[in-house]
Amino acid sequence: MRREAELLGPEPGFRVGAVVRGLALASALTVAIALVFALLVLWGGLGEGLAELAAYYAGVLCLAAGAAAGARSARTAGWLHGGAVGLGYVLLAALASALAFGEAPAAAELLVHAALGLVVGAASGIASVNL
Numbered sequence: 001m002r003r004e005a006e007l008l009g010p011e012p013g014f015r016v017g018a019v020v021r022g023l024a025l026a027s028a029l030t031v032a033i034a035l036v037f038a039l040l041v042l043w044g045g046l047g048e049g050l051a052e053l054a055a056y057y058a059g060v061l062c063l064a065a066g067a068a069a070g071a072r073s074a075r076t077a078g079w080l081h082g083g084a085v086g087l088g089y090v091l092l093a094a095l096a097s098a099l100a101f102g103e104a105p106a107a108a109e110l111l112v113h114a115a116l117g118l119v120v121g122a123a124s125g126i127a128s129v130n131l
Contacts, residue, residue: 015074015081022070022085027092029062063089063117064124071125082125083118090117 037055040046066089067082074081090113098104105113 012076014077014084018070018074018081019084019088020070021073022066022068022081023088023092024066025069026062026066026085026089029065030059030093033058033062059093060116060120064120067121067124068128072128075129078125078127078129079122080125082128083122085125086117086119086121087114089121090114 034055037046037051037058041048041051063086067085070085071078071081090110094105094110094113104110
């Protein structure tokens with residue numbers, strides 16, 4: 001019976017725990033990279049404009065890494081789990097920004113970022129499950 005289950009692969013379905021693990025990884029990586037950029041701005045002479053741009057692209061990479069980890073943890077439906085991590089990451093970032101700076105991003109901006117997060121997360125999830 002066990003051999004048959006191994007051949008069939010994991011049962012289909014949405015795994016919340018896998019998405020939470022992906023979000024945790026993406027968030028931890030983002031915080032670590034933000035701290036590095038903050039130190040580089042403070043002591044390394046890195047300009048704030050360049051640090052902001054680099055942090056944005058680093059955030060996209062953190063999102064992709066978290067989505068890949070979440071989808072790999074689920075072992076099925078990489079697009080679904082990766083997309084959920086990407087969407088959740090964008091929403092968490094918007095919430096953190098609103099709490100830290102006292103204002104929420106504009107609805108249009110949030111919608112664009114959510115769509116990008118969904119696409120990047122889904123693509124990363126697909127790649128991690130199938131490669």
